[in-house]
Amino acid sequence: MSYDFNEAKECLVNSYNFLEPVISYGNGVYLYDTNNNKYLDFTSGIGVNSLGYNHKTWIESTTNQMKTLQHSSNIFLNNTTVKLAKKLTxxxxxxxVFLANSGAEANEGAIKLARKYSYDKYGKGRSTILSLVQSFHGRTITTLKATGQDKFHQYFFPFTEGFNYINANDLDDFKAKLTSDVCAIMLEAIQGEGGVLPLNKEFVQSLVEICNEKDILVIFDEVQCGIGRTGKMFGYNNFDINADIVTVAKGLGAGLPIGGVLCSKKVENVFNPGDHGSTFGGNPVACAGALVVLDTLCTEKSFDEISKKGAxxxxxxxxxNNHQILEVRGMGLMIGIKTKCSPSLVQKEALKNGLLVLTAGKDTVRLLPPLIISNDELKYGIDILLNVLNSINQ
Known part of the structure; x- marks a missing residue:
């Protein structure tokens, strides 16, 4: 049975502006709608489907795990979850690592971890976390407050206290807001939702040096740009620095919900039993799929291939030399195209031509194809996109 948009509106909360068509199934780097129309996917479910669709090894691993143990709770250990934790660390x-279910949940965990580290060492009054203007860290009340975009703050007051924002790549602004109550800073190596905006390497290196001197924890939100997306394990690996806390999600699960808070030696024992938890965190089925992702994508050979594909x-x-393209930015297969014309219009016209793309910020078309995509498939998709841009007369 296929449902139309009107039926959907009768039962789904009106929180999304759905695009046509209705998706039925996927294979490789293609999606198919209920009328069996074919679409090349340059979105990978907003960076989630890193292995594309119907990946044989991932299907076998998750299916076999479901036949054995689908859930056991964190009262007990299971070998699949431990195996993932060992490989991921x-x-x-x-x-x-603390295993969770989503990027927002991982970022919540990172915030709690940073604040407890500071409380244990310095006591009350040192709990402010800095983040960047144009950042995005999730849609819970706390991660919305950590998000440095006013448009996401409407309607939902009051928020969790203890956040302040600095301008990206502005070291003077960082120094000015590094007050005595700051315990951590949360960064995205590339601001995805903000417009695919990579941080400046020199800015990050100087910031981390200051943080290390003052015992300010450095948190990298790698929910979108981690797990090989930039041609490195994490986006921050492009800056030749170390992080105290790293959050992951999206591409790690390749389609199943998973998140994680990775802890450096410095904070590995901050959480004690009862300090934090998650009913579904470390679910063995999701962990089985994540193991395939790490085996497939997180090797030097794979990183090199992703970097070359991005280039x-x-x-x-x-x-x-397309007249609509103002700038191309990003790393690996996380690419933003700043356009003269409306990115939403580009998205809709590309869809009509069999290509799925994303938008970011006010003026950017965002590309997040599955990381297993071939050069021929990339060329095919870019040709469609360029033809679409040529056809728009804005």
Whole structure:
């Protein structure tokens, strides 16, 4: 049975502006609607479906896990969850991990971890967390407050206290707001929802040096740009620095809900039993899928391939000299295209031509294709996109 939009509106909360069509199934890097129309996917479910669709090994691993144990709660250990924790901490070069269900939940955990570290060491009154203007960290009350975009703050007051914002790549602004009550700073290596805006390497290195001197924890939100998306394990790995806390989600699950708070040696034992928890966190089925993601994507060979694919896409876009393209930015396969015309219009016209793309900020078309995509598929999609841009007369 296929449902139309009117039926959907009768039963779903009106929190999304759904685009047509209704998606039925996926295979490889393509999605198909209920009329069997085919779409090349440059969105991967907003960075989630890192392995594309119907990935054989991922399907086998999650299916076999469901047949064995779908959930056990965190009262007990299970081997699949422990195996993921061991592999994830080893690849990330972090010490321990708390497993959750989403990026917002991971960021909530990171905030709690940072504040408890400061409380345990310095006592009350040192709990403010800095984040960046144009950042995005989630839609819970606390992660909305951590998000440095006023448009997300409407309607939902009062928020959790203890946040302040600095301008990206502005070290003087950071120094001015680094007051005695600050315990941590939360950063995205690339501000995804804010417009695919990479941070400046020198800014990050100087900021981290100051934080290390003052015992201010450095949190990197890698929910969107982590797990190989930029051609490195994490986006911040492009800056040659270390983080105290790292959050992950999206691409780690490749389609199943998972999140994580990775802890450095410095904060590995801050949480004690009862300090934090999650009913579904570390679910063995999601962990089984995440193990396949790490085995497939998180190798030096894979990182190199992703970097080359990203460079290939940038080259195609910049050399096109398309009149609508103002700037191409990003790392790896996280690419933003600043356009003269409306990115929402580009998205809708691309959809009509069999290509799915995202938007970000006010003026950016965002590309987050599955990381297993081929150069031929990238070329096919970019050709569609360029033709769409050429057809728009704004």
């Amino acid at each position: 080893k690849i990330s070069e972090m010490s321990k 290939y896409v940038k080259d195609l876009l910049t050399k096109s």
